[in-house]
Amino acid sequence: WAALIGAILLGARKGRFDEEGKSTPLSGSSMPQVAIGTFILWFGWFGFNGGSQLSIATAEDVSAVAKIFVNTNIAAAAGVITVIIVNQASIGRLDVPMVLNGALAGLVAITAGPLAPSLPVALAIGAIGALVMIAASMLLDKLKIDDVVGAIPVHLGAGIWGTLAVAVFDPEVKIVTQLIGISSIGLFVCITSFILWAGMKYTYGIRLKWSKERVGADLSELGVRAYNLDFND
Numbered sequence: 306w307a308a309l310i311g312a313i314l315l316g317a318r319k320g321r322f323d324e325e326g327k328s329t330p331l332s333g334s335s336m337p338q339v340a341i342g343t344f345i346l347w348f349g350w351f352g353f354n355g356g357s358q359l360s361i362a363t364a365e366d367v368s369a370v371a372k373i374f375v376n377t378n379i380a381a382a383a384g385v386i387t388v389i390i391v392n393q394a395s396i397g398r399l400d401v402p403m404v405l406n407g408a409l410a411g412l413v414a415i416t417a418g419p420l421a422p423s424l425p426v427a428l429a430i431g432a433i434g435a436l437v438m439i440a441a442s443m444l445l446d447k448l449k450i451d452d453v454v455g456a457i458p459v460h461l462g463a464g465i466w467g468t469l470a471v472a473v474f475d476p477e478v479k480i481v482t483q484l485i486g487i488s489s490i491g492l493f494v495c496i497t498s499f500i501l502w503a504g505m506k507y508t509y510g511i512r513l514k515w516s517k518e519r520v521g522a523d524l525s526e527l528g529v530r531a532y533n534l535d536f537n538d
Contacts, residue, residue, distance in 0.1 A: 306461060306490070306491050306494035306495050306498060307494055307498040308452070308456045308457050308460070308461070309450070309457050309461060309495075310494075310495055310498040310499050310502055311498065311502050311511075312450050312451060312452050312457065313450060314499070314502045314503060314506050314511070315451075315502075315506075315511055315512055316451070316512065317449060317450070317451035318331060318451055318453070318518070319515055319518065321451045322449050322451075326449060328446040333402070334531070334532045335532060336401055336402070339401075339402065339405060340401070340405060343405040343408055343409065346409060346412070347381055347408055347409075347412065350377055350381070350412045350416075351374050351377060351378075353416070354373050354374075354376075354377045354415070354416055354419045355370045355373050355374055355377075357373070357419070358370045358373060358420070369420055372420060373419045373420050375424065375427075376415055376419050376420070376422055376424070376427035377412065377415055377416075377419055377427075379424055379427050379428050379431065380411040380412060380414060380415035380419075380427050380428065380430055380431030380434070381408045381409075381411040381412045381415075381431060382408075382411070382431070383411050383427075383428045383429075383430075383431035383432040383435070384407040384408050384409070384410045384411025384412070384414070384431045384432065384434055384435035384438075385404055385407045385408045385411070385435075386407075386432070387407060387411075387431075387432040387435040387436060388400075388403050388404045388406070388407030388435050388438075388439065389404060389407075391435075391436070391439060392404065402455070403439070403442070403455075406438055406442075406455045406458070406459050407435040407438065407439075409459045409463075410431075410434040410435045410437070410438035410458070410459050410462070410463035411430075411431030411432070411434050411435055411463075412431075413434060413459055413460055413463040413464050413467055414430050414431055414433065414434025414437075414463045414464070414466055414467035414470065415427055415430050415431055415434075415467060416464075416467060417464075417467040417468045417470065417471050418467075418470070418471040418474075418475070421471070421474070421475055422474055426474050430466075430467065430470045430474070433466060433470070434463035434466050434467060435463075437458075437462045437463050437465075437466045438455070438458040438459055438462050438463050439458070440458075440462070441457065441458035441461070441462030441463075442455060442458045445457060445458065465487055468483050468486065468487055469483050469484075469487075471483060513525065513526075
């Protein structure tokens, strides 16, 4: 929610949308580093979700942590495979950043309830999370909201789905309860984030000048290049 408000107030990067409002993707500097970062997150998620068990004092705890590990991994893998299938059906090739975000969407989606689902259900949660992420990405493009790394579709879109999935696949959890949680958190965070983002925007500023943005924030803000590239070529 905070990223959504920030992206709206910040506005799109120059060249992100053409004069007709058509989306123009701006490539990242290093896809290998993006991929490595994704796998670090994927690996770290085992500690994130597994640690939510809080204890391995009993055999039941150990079994629970093991199940959480498996459900976490299968949801991420389902997210990857789902995006690959959609890519091949729609554009006939892989969209690597989208595939990597598919893994993250699966991880986010399973996080609200990683212990309860069976393996097929965990797979479905991850796969649907990836589809929600794709749909949210398309919606942001239509609304001309520039999300540089896809954080909003991954964390907000798949996160909302994952929260609802707890109730969808567990009859003991009421979906109304989940909706109240989503809505109340969304309202609070949107209001507080708007105040903070707007305060920074109209005082210190949150957008680099174009001259600095063009050469890169690494050079203009820190004085050193993060990548050994010639951006004039």
